[in-house]
């Protein structure tokens with residue numbers, strides 16, 4: 251009997267792609283799951299984020315109606331999850347920076363997209379990308395929070411200070427920000443290299459897109475904290491804030507970013523899946539596929 255002909259379920263890769271469509275050799279995109287969680291402040295559960303995104307992605311249509319193409323034909327390889335040190339945030343972040351660097355060095359021209367996990371994992375990835383650039387890197391951050399605290403609850407590696415770490419190596423444009431402390435407002439106003447587009451501004455008209463793009467240099471790393479979205483769309487996150495992005499407005503903006511800039515890598519972080527609530531998991535899986543679609547078909 252031919253075992254290949256049995257009614258097997260789809261593989262547990264991004265989009266459920268089979269070996270042929272997802273081998274490292276033949277793929278132009280790399281999905282890196284990093285289920286790291288240690289410093290989440292309000293609700294937990296981001297450890298389960300990457301797995302929920304991968305599971306939901308198996309039900310996303312491969313055909314992209316907006317782009318009128320099947321972006322998965324570029325090949326998308328899904329790495330096993332990275333299991334970082336449990337000896338504290340410092341060692342774990344060092345381990346991630348080294349691991350991410352090794353992946354970049356092996357990637358050739360392939361496009362890496364990391365799935366979190368909490369937002370603190372973005373800084374080591376961004377540092378690894380920045381270290382390999384001759385010119386200064388520019389980070390586009392979609393997020394409800396500025397994450398500009400010098401430290402939070404005693405840790406300089408907290409999710410709440412992720413962008414403060416990033417500012418050391420890159421310029422930052424933050425979009426959708428609406429939960430911010432006085433200290434962070436002062437940092438944003440005093441430090442060069444940071445521009446914030448606040449959440450309420452996004453609902454006046456679309457000119458914020460020009461403001462963000464004008465401030466955003468080249469090349470770009472995109473870090474996407476899913477609490478950027480209004481919690482009516484994505485309630486499954488640790489620190490939900492009302493307001494923020496909706497689906498189509500956000501896609502219009504992202505498509506422009508990929509058209510007008512060179513995007514080197516992305517991450518999508520802070521999904522904390524809620525059992526019995528599949529819609530946010532599906533939305534985030536589709537967002538990841540949209541990012542890849544815009545990358546390969548801008």
Ligand SMILES: [Mn+2]
Nearest residue numbers: 394395475477
């Ligand atoms: Mn956030």
